[in-house]
Amino acid sequence: MYRYDEFDHGFVKARVDEFRDQVERRLAGEITEDQFKPLRLMNGVYLQLHAYMLRVAIPYGTLNARQMRMLAHIARAYDKGYGHFTTRQNIQYNWPALSDIPAILDDLASVEMHALQTSGNCIRNVTADHFAGAAADEVADPRPYAEILRQWSSVHPEFSYLPRKFKIAVTGAERDRAAIQVHDIGLHLKKNEAGELGFAVYVGGGQGRTPMIAKKIRDFLPERDLLAYATAILRVYNLNGRRDNKYKARIKILVHETGTEELTAWVEKEFEALKDGELTLPSADVRAIEAYFAPPALPSRPEGENAVRQARLDNRGFDAWLKRNVTTHRHPDYAAVTISLKGTGEAPGDASDAQMEAVADIAEQFAFDEIRVSHEQNLILPHVARADLKTVYDQLVAQGLETANAGLITDIIACPGLDYCALANARSISVAQDISQRFASQERQEEIGELKLKISGCINACGHHHVGHIGILGVEKKGTELYQVTLGGSGDEHTSIGEIIGRGFTAEEITDAIETVVDTYLAWRNGPDETFLEAYRRLGAAPFKQALYGDEAKAA
Amino acid sequence: MTETTTPATTRLWTNEGFRDDDWAHAETVDALAGNSRVILPLAAFLALDDETRSRLGDRIGVHVMPGEALDALVPHLGTVALVSLAFPAFSDGRSYSKAQLLRERHGYEGVVRASGDVLIDQIPLMLRTGFSEFEVSNETALARLGQGRVGGIDFHYQPAATQEPGGPAYSWRRVATV
DSSP: OOOOOHHHHHHHHHHHHHHHHHHHHHHTTSSOHHHHHHHHHHTTEEEOSSSEEEEEBOGGGEEOHHHHHHHHHHHHHHSSSEEEEOTTSOEEESOOOGGGHHHHHHHHHHTTOBOTTSSSSSBOOOEEOTTTTTBTTBSSOSHHHHHHHHHHHTTOSSSSSOSSOBOEEEEOBSSOSSOGGGSSEEEEEEEOTTSOEEEEEEEOOBOTTSOBOOEEEEEEEEGGGHHHHHHHHHHHHHHHSOOSOGGGOSHHHHHHHHOHHHHHHHHHHHHHHHTTSTTOOOHHHHHHHHHHTOOOOOOOOTTHHHHHHHHHHHOHHHHHHHHHHEEEBSSTTEEEEEEOSOOTTSOTTEEEHHHHHHHHHHHHHHSTTOEEEOTTSOEEEEEEEGGGHHHHHHHHHHTTOOOOOTTSTTSOEEOOGGGTOSSOSSOSHHHHHHHHHHTOOHHHHHHHOSOOEEEESSTTOTTOGGGSSEEEEEEEETTEEEEEEEESOBOSTTOBOOEEOSSOEETTTHHHHHHHHHHHHHHHSSSTTSOHHHHHHHHOSHHHHHHHHTHHHHHO | OOOOOOOSOOEEEETTEEEOOOEEEOSSGGGOOTTOEEEEEHHHHHHSOHHHHHHHGGGEEEEEOTTSOSTTTGGGGGGOSEEEEEESSTTOTHHHHHHHIIIIITOOOSEEEEEESOOTTTHHHHHHTTOOEEEEOOHHHHHHHHTTOOOOOSEESSOOSSOOOBOSSSTTOEEOOO
């Protein structure tokens, strides 16, 4: 993984010092909350419902054991003993005191971490495929490019006061695990016919109250032009994006209102002027960054197959976990392990300090000191020898981290909702917990198969409900929480936005409604090989509407 | 906790410190008297005939609002002594891109002035994108600039309008010139 050099250390230290000074000025009343707000946001500090919230950047979701232990330490020393892993592969703490935050940032800096640009109207933490470097289907590791973008976007003097936040995601495989088509810029790393690396460039995707799928504006951008092209897009957006209405300020609205063709012309014109200038990436620099992400040397461990075969016969839990949470690695003796943070009845994405430390220990002993955070709010060990899977599993069991539900209905994405968030209209966590308990049976979940359920507590869609195969959106109606159900969304290479199925359900009704949707799928599917999403795409909404609303649906 | 209030006094700051402002914002050239210099709104500047523009030469500057494009101004940049870019709110970042474009794209070597809600925390960014003068009225900004505390970070991860030496290791890095 990337290691800071003196330049990076100097930068982060200077940034922390600058923020410490800004906090002191705020506490002394020298600076208004309005003036302070964008400064604290760009340093990861939100003012939430009950307290300040600190969102720490985990660039492209990659971290090592030492960093994970520091996250555990922060949870214990400055918070209530847990942290919440987010859909941007970050971690957030819900209870730090503002006056402690500079000290937390110092602690983070000591392990080459920061909270920069995890919020605010700037270029946010760049995300990437959580299986990067391990996936069998990848053309190249997307993380070197994510790191270059992270550096280039850090305290960018021209792009720190954009109309609105700006999110970039990079994937290196045809199978999109980074949801690039719902990002402001989505980059698909690929090779052209000559075998050279470059990117398909997507612009203008996003969720929120106006979900839009990104438009491809370039089929192949050579690697060397990455920063020039990104600058062109950002400059067009900074100058032309709407600033009159924060709900219409994302680049997706600019793309929509301008038209893809016209906007592409603007970007290409700006790019022509920037091309071959000082932003051109020398191949040597890219290769130097790439070297940091060189995969660990993976010694041959052919004994793994037998060990696994025997152990899965002896232990049904292990067998279920192998099926769900272990992913094919490009090396046949290895696997990528998903550590589910979605235990039955727990808050999705939460991890205690002890759990974080246990994961750090396992990563050090069995996973080449590498951990990832997935945008689905789980942790990943990208390189584990199959021979060690049982030992890793047993250690996860000791921490309650062995839930075998990756990709199943209880692997729920949920935003913090009304329990924490100042923007929320409804609770998300309690709904996730209810559904998780209702579908707790492993057999039943396996029978249902792959099903991505995502919950947002308000229209801002932090829980990604628009791209859930089943999405739940919490709204407030006449003082009570109401939950709308969307069906058919997807955040992969065939991205689609879920459709609202009908009137909403109360907190008491919503779990029953989800069960009805699932039972309808089970009744109508063409056998177990047809996933929920495939069945929905074939059947459309009608049978689900009928099951949920009966004759009321026909009348409406 | 007390909130700061913005005093009425505005002072002109440049990298060399505070100095008297020999420019005044005005709606029309009628304000010109003696050897004075005025900064006109873009529309008023463009409405002048060529004769007036060339006669007044470096006595007129142009004030550009965030929503106004630079395009119409570009042909005149060779004779305009000052371009003032507006910050009606410090959070409106359009003028950063315009400063960058004036310097880098159009090779403009005159004064680029930041006018409006100019606060201490944004001045380092403005300097990097090519602003050279600042109309400052915020109390904290006035105090800190007076003490020579401009702030900012010396490690830059991207080139900007200000020409700076390259940083270590990678082509995109730059280091501040002291």
